[in-house]
Amino acid sequence: MERESMEFDVLIVGGGPAGLAAALRLKQLADAKGRELSICLIEKGAEIGAHSLSGAVLDPRSLNELIPDWKEKGAPLSTQVSEDRFLFLTADGAHRTPNFLLPECFTNHGNYIIRLGHLTKWLGEQCEAAGIEVYPGFAAAEILYDDNGAVKGVATGDMGLNRDGTPGPQHQPGMELHARYTLFAEGCRGHLGKILEARFNLREGADPQTYGIGIKELWEIKPEQHVPGLVMHTAGWPLDAATYGGSFMYHLEDNLVAIGFVVGLNYSNPYLSPYEEFQRYKTHPEIRRFLDGGKRLSYGARALTAGGLQSLPKTTFPGGALIGDDAGYLNASRIKGIHAAIKSGMLAAEAAFEAVAAERQRDELSAYPEAFRSSWLHEELHRARNFKPLMKKGLYMGSLLFGIDQIVFRGKAPWTLHNTADHQYLKKAAECTPIDYPKPDGVLTFDRLSSVFLSNTNHEEEQPCHLQLRDPAAAIRINLEQYDSPEQRYCPAGVYEIVRDGEGGAARLQINAQNCVHCKTCDIKDPTQNINWVVPQGGEGPIYQGM
Structure with a gap:
């Protein structure tokens, strides 16, 4: 069956803050110019x-x-930060860093604690009210190119395919969406972004991107334990001093607390489980005192970019651009990327509007990276550029050196340190000590499958598996035999499982793709880069309730 096609001036792939901001900015400029x-x-x-x-x-x-009048328009920003706390945890104690010693990046005066799902929903409503065509439930599965090799749009994935890729009884072909310019805003480790980086050699001269995995729960806690506006971060226990990571606890309105844990994906021990580290973290006395008697409401996980300025690829190519976390604009030192995503979307939109207004088509939007280099976002990322490389030196030495970088040099040291790809750090299992994680109690700590249930994740099981192995044999020959199958532990959703057919039978990797929460960790951390994450059918995956 032939695919239908539609034509647009600008197509945006991804409905996160970068994509929605780009759409709104385009419409604002168009309206201003009539x-x-x-x-x-x-x-x-x-x-x-x-x-x-x-x-x-x-x-x-x-x-x-x-949106200067976002307050009048009802943006869901209702909890302003009232207090910052930063703790270094030991197994049974905590040491608070005085606020006057904190680098500026760890202070949040004037910021808001939000639920990103609520903000993006509100931004989507602003887009629809402005007359922008917004289509949720459509997954961009393929990049389309014109006769000159420029990007001319995307095709959405077919619906109703059988597991072997053949059309099923409910098959519906995807649709081709063509545009003068296409902006890719897929978020961290976008699967089309990877293809664009390879096709147009966008990473030439840039460091490899580095990542963390963030695991989050939303809790309703007792009123007497709730401190509206409190922002608390921790470092240290339960991770060892050589492993980058830390936690956050943000007190929202209505006795709600967002609590989460981030582990840098450059960790070396294949026995480490970021999910189990998060569960263990909640048992610390300084943490559980907030959660005791509370109720867990939601769960989710997502990879985040952390490489900073030196890991940004070239963001433009003939016919389009990468924006938001698809490029990697997150500021890891601040643990913030939403404001950067919005700004990058605006900058790309301004370049795209200028090109369309000049009757250009599918050339490079060179005005976008030029505007970025002269923006406050570039200045902010430049100040923070050495954070992740310094933290690879260990918690205490890294913290000291980054403090000197920020307080003494004000982020303007005359050197830039460099990043290495995360999967290269993983050691062989024989070189490492297994980690004995406690069993969940079902009250404060939980197993992965009950957590996935709270993420409202759903996939049609009969479709082709969206977690592809480039070499299926490598899952046993390399991952199991050399690394003890780390995918069983770094996946926060229980997707990967080593099973044996009968007692003493041959081992095989079972992929429970229906559990996938689209975090992309497997695509990043696999030691041989054997796992390729592609989109399932549109509309599938988690349905986070304001996460």
Whole structure:
């Protein structure tokens, strides 16, 4: 069956803060100039906000630029930060860092604690009210190119395929969406972004991107334990001093607390489980005192970019651009990326509008990276550029050196340190000590499958598996035999499982793709880069409730 096609001036792939900001900025510019502009935004989640997950503390700087009257328009920013706390945890104690010793990046005066799903839903409503075509439930599965090799749009995935890829009885072919310019806003480790980086050699001269995995729960706690506006971060226990990571606890309104744990994916021990480290962290006396008597409401996980300025790829190519976390604009030292995503979307939108207004088509939007280099976002990322490389030196030495970098040099040291790909750090199992994690108690700590249930994740089981192995034999020959199958532990959703057919039978890797929460960790951390994450059918995956 032939695919139908639609034509637009600008197509945006992804309904997170970067994509929605780009769409709104395009419409604002078009309205200001009295020009008709066809804008289409597609989102793989079942609804706008369904796949949005972040801590999250929002620096409102870019939102102020995009929608100056956001308060009057009812933006869901209701909890302003009232207090910062930073703790170094030991197994049974905690040491609080005085606020006057904290680098500026760890202070949050003037910021807001938000639920990203609520913000993206609200931004989507602003887009629809402005007349922008917004289509949730449509997953971009393929990049389309014109005769000159420029990107001319995307095709959405077929629906109703059998496991072997053949059309099933309910088969519906995807649709081709063509545009003068296509902006890719898929979020961290976008699967089309990877293809674009390879095809157009966008990483030439850039460091490899580095990542963390963030695991989050939303709790309702007792009123007497709730401190509205409190932002608390910790480092140290339960991770060892050589492993990068830390926690966040953000007190929202209505006795709600967002609590989460981030582990840098450059860890070396294949026995480490970020999910289990998070569960163990909640048992610390300084943490459980907030959660005792409370109720866990939601769960989710997502990879996040952490490489900073030196890991940004070239962001433009003929016919389009990468924006938001698809490029990697997150500021890891601040643990913030939403404001950066919004700003990058605005900058790309301004370049795309200028090109369309000049009747150009599918050339490079060179005005976008030029505008970035002269923006406050570039200045902010430049100040923070050495954070992740310094933290690879260990918790205490890294913290000391980064403090010197920020307080003494003000982020302007005359050197830039470099990043290495995360999967290269994993050691062989024989070189490491297994970690004995305690069993969940079902009250404060939980198993993975009950957590996935809270993420409202759903996939049609009969479709082709969206977690592809480039070499299926390598899962046993290399991952199991050399690394004891670390995918069983780094996946926060129980997707990967080593099973044996009968007693003493041959081992095989079972992929429970229906559990996948689309975090992309497997695509990043696999030691041989054997796992390739591609989109399932549109509308599938988690449906986060304001995460």
